[in-house]
Structures are given as structure tokens and as C-alpha cells.
Amino acid sequence: MVSIRTLDAAEAWAAIPALADLLVEAVDAGASVSFMAPMEFGDAMAFWTEIAGSVAAGRRILVVAEQHNRLVGTVYLDLIPNPNQCHRAEIAMLIVALEVRRHGVGKRLMVAAEAAAAAAGRSLLTLGTRAGDKGERLYRSMGWVEFGRVPRYARSSSGKFEDTVFFYKELTGAKDLAAE
Template sequence: MPDSDRAPTVRVLDRVDERHLRQLAEVLVDCVEGGASVSFMAPFSHAEALAFWRRVAADVERGARRLLVVEDAEGIVGTVQLILDQPPNQPHRADIAKMLVHRRGRRRGLGAALMAAAEDAARDAGRTLLVLDTASGDAERLYRRLGWTLVGTVPGYALWPEGGLCDTTFYYRALSAR
């Protein structure tokens, strides 16, 4: 099968190299430029994105988080993080963070594939409870479809990249054993 026909694949990155960093930065910049409320304000540079991913890579190296990516023929098209570094009284829990899909990869089931793989990685790490937050109205339909439970919405919790208050919705998911 030609490489351009290759189905997207999800994997956990145990080490993050420069090629990964560049591609992850492209995904993050695209999401911010597309208006996603993912902690960053416009204008948002490739250099700022690289600095963010270098910090994530350090956490991956020390085992504090797992970094999952989905790749298509052009490279990394989406990512999600599983934050394992939790307080001593929460060893059963992990946070889902920065579930990002480049605009070129949307509406192809990549977000659902990333979330399923993140849940598997959480189970592998012995976690039984996941939590996440999302800009209200953003990926809520996806999380509900995947069986996540709505906790509630905090009005004006964050800002959109171009400014203006953004409501944030919180979810959790109790994981069953395999």
C-alpha cells in the first residue's frame, strides 16, 4: 500500500526527538491559530510551541506523563497526554491533557482513537480514574460519545486565544479492568 494510503496509527512516544518536537509544534500552532482554547494566546509562535513541547518531553523522560500521537502519511497529526504525576493521595488517578488534532486530520476519528489509546495507557499504568477539562462546546460531543461523565461547567474559566472569556467543562471517566 502506498504511504499516502496508510491508515493513521496511534502510538506512545517513549522518547521525543527533534522531528517529533517540530511536528508536535506544528499541531499546537495550528490548533491555537484555529481558535482552540488550549492554554495559549495569539499570536503564538513556533518557538513558543517548541518550548512547551520540550517541557513535555522532559516529563515523558522522567515518567511523569505519557505522550501519545497519531500519525498519518504526513507525520504527527494529533496528540494527547496522560499526566501520571499526581499527589500521594491520588495514585489511582491521571489527567488527560492537550488532546489536539491538526485541522487537516479532523472528522476522521483521530480524537476518538487517541482517547481510546490514552485509556489503555492509563490502565497499563494502573490508573482507574481519568479527569479532563475542555473549552465548553469544543470536544464535548466526543467525550460524551466515548462514555465520559459530565461534572459541570465553570463560566469564564479561561480565555480564547484571541481574547474573551471561555467557559470550561469538566469530565471524568472511571476505567474498568481489561
């Protein structure tokens, strides 16, 4: 059984090696998550160290999926701190381990991320994904709305330029919506 939870700062620091393993696997398997293949473990460690630091500083929320005490998925939220944008957050780096894909783990991670965003007072979420990826279908099925496409926006892990689809989702019940 897969469990989903949000990590506090201490748990985020402790999870860095497992998160690095997950990122290396995803990039080397072709995921378009900001890195090029082959992914070096040290680079993945450095990346997740920065993310853990931002969790500790309250700038990000890190959600993970675990199965049999092993990390098998993650997604994080960038909490936008600007005074005129503190109602929103960006979803970043949804990763699911190869062996548990197509079992609803990604959807469960996204549901948890949306709930965490609402609890943090965020009412608007955005994200970008490679056009045609499975993530694009997932986000559409969860009520995310496409608001644009940019050709050749990012490179795949193999170096090929790829189009990116941008989505938004408004969350009902978030704290700032009640104040309107």
C-alpha cells in the same frame, strides 16, 4: 491510514518540532489549549520540550497520531504522583490536525490514552474542555461524565473568556481496581 502510538522519551524529544507545528496550527485556528493566538513557534517548541522532559521523567504519557510519516494528532496524560492520588491521571491537550479532523482521529487518540492510563495503573481520568467545543460531544459519546462547569474559566486563543466543562471517567480493569 492513520496510526496511533505512545512515544517513549527518545521519540518524544525527536517529535518536538512536529508537535510544535501541530500546536501552532491548532492555536492559530482557535483551539482552546492553553495558549493565545498568534502562537509563536519558539513558544510551542519550549512547551513541547518541557513535555518531552516530563515523559522522560515518567510523569507524562504522550500519544500521537501519524499519517504518511507526519504527526497529525496528539494527546497526553499527566500522571498524578501524589500518594493519595496515584490512581488518577488528567487528560491534556487533545489536538488533531485540521486536514484529518472529523475522521475519528480524536476518538482513536482518546481510546489509546485511556488504555495507556489503565496500563499505568490509573483508574480515574479527568479533563476539562471549552463548553460547546466538538471535544465536549466527543467525550460524552465516549462515556465521560460531566461533573461541573465553571464560567469564564479560561480564555480562548483570541482572548475571549470561555466556560469550561469538566469530565471524569472511571476505567475498569486498571490495576488498582483489582486491589479494592
